[in-house]
Amino acid sequence: MTRKQPPTQSRQAAAPAGIAPPGANGWSAGGFVDSREACRLLQVKAATLYTYVSRGLLHPVAQPGRKARLYLREEVEGLRARSQARMGHGAVAATALRWGQPVIDTAITEITPAGPRYRGHLAADLAGFPGAFENVAELLWTGVLPDGASVWPAEPLAEPARRALRGLWPRAGEPADMARLFQAAALALGGGSVDEEVRSGSHIAGARRLLFAFATCCGALSPQRRLRAPSGRKPLAVHVAEALGMPAGESLARAIDTMLILGADHELSPPTFSARVAASVGAELHACVGAALATLSGTGLAGGCDRIEQTLASIQTRAQLDAWIARVVQQRARSLPFGIESYPQGDPRAAQLLRMARSQSRRPRRADTLLRFVDGVQARVGVPPRLELGLVAACAAWDLPAGSAAALWGMGRTAGWVAHALEQRMNGFFLRPRGLFQAAPGEGAMLESKA
Incomplete structure (x- = not known):
């Protein structure tokens, strides 16, 4: 039965400053929609929409100084997908890959309102104690959190990886493509079969070797x-700081550890799913990480860190900063680092990293500029920042070179990818979603001869 559209309201929802108000069909801007548009997408009346809010199914974002509230488009579409999924198994499968129903059982990470929980331990707590990334990596891989700070013996970079990196190493003044360097190192260190890896029990040693290789790659940013x-x-954090050409003091090492820990895993994010797909078909560990790195490099993920840093470097005046804020408020593009469906009320990881950046008393100018940018956007639309902004802000506060945020994200997340690859092997089945064929209009039609 077709549901009626909500009646036209006499009072329109107010749009944020600099954005045109909604029309008769509702208002939508990039990743956000107003209540009218949310009703249209869900095919419900306004009263039902408010019921969804009261039940915690939707989490509206308040706009400073306005009564009208916005809804994250992804969350609205996710609720619609789950509603459609109740129609039957076909609908469940069709919507599962768009933040729909869970598709894989996992014991590694749970996403909670307080942030990711690694095997029962909140990531934010792990960043405080034991505060060592090595401990968190071992927790993800084995399920056991070691007592005391773990320190791994350094491993030299194997010659095949050195040769692979020399061909891609950036020259002075050239930007470093860290995802590509990491991927080249990972694939050069691999090459054996998964059978050999399993028989030798070398997956933990191989994972450590990968992380040391990635620390070496950070020299491309120095x-x-x-x-x-x-x-x-x-500690691995000290190796990273030294590779970046930075004095490896306690404050910087703790900051690097925190960034690595908070980014270590996030359930079935697209790169993690890529790693699990590769693992399900028998790819060895380095290849699984390589597949994940290719996905992480997209502009919607770690590539977004690089875009923020590039824009930040071009901001030299207050007028340019104000123009940047106005552009983000106007566009609200889904690729911009604000709003994430996992945390409708704000990403706790980003909040923790931003607090850490503000606590740094002697911040470089670019760090203050970015913090003013975040404050300016939030003051105008009330949309909280994502992890990308937190990583870039923390790196800027400790004056790390451009490219460090994406590099640390990739390094930290490698620990999670390894854990997921190992778990997927234990599942023992191929990850092979089906495609629902939809013929294009007119496809296959035969022309009638007029001869």
């Missing part, structure tokens, strides 16, 4: 552009 392999028995 002013000297030096390929510096880790040496000595030090």
Whole structure:
């Protein structure tokens, strides 16, 4: 039965400053919709929409100084997908890949309003204690959280990886494509079969070797552009700081550990799903990580960190900053780092990283500029930032070179990818979604001869 559209309201919802108000058919701007548009998408009346809010199914975003509230489009579409899924199994399958029903059982990470929980431990708590990324990586891989701070013995970069990196190493003044460097190192370190890996029990050692290789790759971001392999028995965060050409003090090491830990896993994000698909068909560990890195490089993920840094570098005056804020408020594009369906009331990871950046007393100018940008956008539309902004802000606060945010995200998330690849192997089945064929209009039609 077709539901009636909600009646036209006499009072239109107010749009944020700089954005045209809604018309008769409702208002939508990138990743957000007003109540009228949300009703249209859900095919419900306004009263039902408010019932969804009261039940916690939707989480509206308040606009400072306005009564009208906005809804994250992805959350509205996710609710619509779940409603459609009740029609039968076919509908469930058709909507599951768009933030619909869960499709894979996992014991690794649970997404909660307080942030991701790794095997029962809240990531925010792990960043405080034990505060060492190595401990969190071992927790994800084994399910056991070691007592005391774990320190791994450094492993030299194997010659095949050195050769692969030399061909891609950036020259002075050239930007470093960290996802590509990580991927080249990962694939060069691999090459064996999954059978050999399983028989030798080398997956944990291989995962550590990957992380040390990625720390080496961080030298591509240093002013000297030096390929510096880790040496000595030090925390991985210290190896990363040294590769970046930074003084490896306690404050910086703790900041790097926090960024690595908060980004270590996030359930079935697109890169993690890529890693699990590769693992399900028998790819060895390095290939699984390579598949995930290719996905992470997209502009909607770690590539978004690079875009923020590039824009930030071009902001030299207050007028340029105001124009940047106005452009984000006007466009609200889905690719911009604000609003995430996992956390309708705000990403706790981003909030923690932004607090950490503000706590740094002697911040560089670019860090203050980015924090003013975040505050300006939130003051005008009330939409909280995503992890990308938190990572870039923290890196800027400690004056890390451009590209560090994406690199640290990729390094941290590698721990989660390894855990998911190992778990998927234990599941013992191929991940092979089906496609629902939909013929294009007129496709296959035969022309009638007029001869």
